[in-house]
Amino acid sequence: MAKSAVQEFTKGLWAEVPPFRLVLGLCPTLAVTKTLENGVGMGVATTFVLVCSNVLISLLRDVIPKQVRIACYIVVIATFVTVVELVMQAFTYPLFLKLGIFIPLIVVNCIVLGRAEAFASKNGVVASLADGLGMGVGFTLSLAALSIFREIFGSGTLTLPFISTVLPVFGPSFEPFGFLVEAPGAFLCLGLMLCIMNMLGKK
Amino acid sequence: MREMIRLLVVVAVFSAVSGGLLAAIQSGTKDRIEYQQLKFVKGPTIQQILEGSSNDPLVDRFKLPDGKEERSFFVGVFDGKANIVALEAFGKGFGGDIGVIVAVNVENDEIVGIGVTTHSETPGVGSRAKTDPSLSEQFKGLPIKEPFKVKTDGGQIDAISGATVSSRGVCGAVVDSGEIYMRLKKDIIEKLKAFKT
Numbered sequence: 001m002a003k004s005a006v007q008e009f010t011k012g013l014w015a016e017v018p019p020f021r022l023v024l025g026l027c028p029t030l031a032v033t034k035t036l037e038n039g040v041g042m043g044v045a046t047t048f049v050l051v052c053s054n055v056l057i058s059l060l061r062d063v064i065p066k067q068v069r070i071a072c073y074i075v076v077i078a079t080f081v082t083v084v085e086l087v088m089q090a091f092t093y094p095l096f097l098k099l100g101i102f103i104p105l106i107v108v109n110c111i112v113l114g115r116a117e118a119f120a121s122k123n124g125v126v127a128s129l130a131d132g133l134g135m136g137v138g139f140t141l142s143l144a145a146l147s148i149f150r151e152i153f154g155s156g157t158l159t160l161p162f163i164s165t166v167l168p169v170f171g172p173s174f175e176p177f178g179f180l181v182e183a184p185g186a187f188l189c190l191g192l193m194l195c196i197m198n199m200l201g202k203k
Numbered sequence: 204m205r206e207m208i209r210l211l212v213v214v215a216v217f218s219a220v221s222g223g224l225l226a227a228i229q230s231g232t233k234d235r236i237e238y239q240q241l242k243f244v245k246g247p248t249i250q251q252i253l254e255g256s257s258n259d260p261l262v263d264r265f266k267l268p269d270g271k272e273e274r275s276f277f278v279g280v281f282d283g284k285a286n287i288v289a290l291e292a293f294g295k296g297f298g299g300d301i302g303v304i305v306a307v308n309v310e311n312d313e314i315v316g317i318g319v320t321t322h323s324e325t326p327g328v329g330s331r332a333k334t335d336p337s338l339s340e341q342f343k344g345l346p347i348k349e350p351f352k353v354k355t356d357g358g359q360i361d362a363i364s365g366a367t368v369s370s371r372g373v374c375g376a377v378v379d380s381g382e383i384y385m386r387l388k389k390d391i392i393e394k395l396k397a398f399k400t
Contacts, residue, residue, distance in 0.1 A: 064213065065206075068210050075217045075221050083224075086228050091235075091239075093236075093240065093242070097243065
């Protein structure tokens with residue numbers, strides 16, 4: 001427990017970055033990274049849930065009885081996910097339509113429950129906040145990296161997040177590599193990125 | 204025993220707090236969500252069908268009870284008369300329900316235009332039921348009472364080639380909307396009087 005909050009934050013960015021190092025939360029990672037906007041939107045939604053649930057669970061860690069802890073965590077997480085869902089419907093409806101079922105599915109995202117169980121239930125509030133934020137930012141960046149690659153080569157465009165502007169990267173004469181925006185392309189991209197990450201990690 | 208009660212109480216308190224919080228947020232965002240849904244899902248289709256109306260059909264809307272359900276109607280004002288009403292109905296498509304907005308002229312019961320709102324048809328094949336105007340154009344000017352069918356089923360509508368099931372779904376939705384319209388026609392006309400300008 002000697003680690004500082006900064007260290008807890010930065011470990012989520014590289015050393016334990018969720019989709020690549022922990023290989024958790026792959027369902028949204030593979031499914032929504034067709035455009036940069038979707039990827040970042042998903043990442044931000046997950047980060048919000050992760051930070052809020054980590055903080056609340058860390059605050060309540062002495063109140064929650066051991067036997068029913070998972071049930072309590074799920075109630076906390078599900079509450080925040082529903083908050084995100086309602087807020088997205090009210091303010092960013094087009095993005096909500098694109099992410100669709102994957103927003104409610106954040107409830108069962110292994111990263112969120114995993115961090116609650118493995119970290120927030122054993123550590124203080126500040127450390128848990130840093131951990132949640134780090135994991136969330138790491139997750140968002142991973143999704144962004146994957147979706148930038150898939151969108152540029154798979155559709156030849158780049159959709160800027162939050163303002164929904166579509167940039168034509170290769171212009172109209174580019175024949176998009178459509179395989180990349182299909183599900184098998186997602187697996188392939190993720191596999192290759194994992195491979196590159198492991199190569200960089202190993203000396 | 205004591206322990207068990209404690210567990211129950213903790214979980215119950217958690218659930219109650221969460222339920223209360225969500226109910227509060229839900230009621231706070233309800234109107235906004237309804238408007239957003241109208242604007243982004245049905246809005247473009249309604250505005251396309253009722254193009255040229257002097258009012259905003261998304262604002263001029265009313266609801267009528269139909270059995271257990273409640274249906275929304277959108278009013279189009281043309282030449283100073285509120286005589287076009289648009290309603291949504293659903294038909295069975297290839298990948299799920301197809302939502303179709305049908306605009307009817309209440310004076311002669313003729314279809315002014317139709318448009319697909321929501322669907323989960325195959326992209327590029329069945330989805331043409333929404334994007335290809337050749338299907339929706341065929342309904343224009345036909346009386347709403349007609350039993351619409353695709354030509355393969357002995358009807359009058361040319362299906363989009365390769366998307367017969369989707370086209371059939373659109374026909375089914377239009378037939379359904381006709382039934383709703385005829386059933387509620389009296390109430391609709393009554394409501395429309397309020398919009399006369």
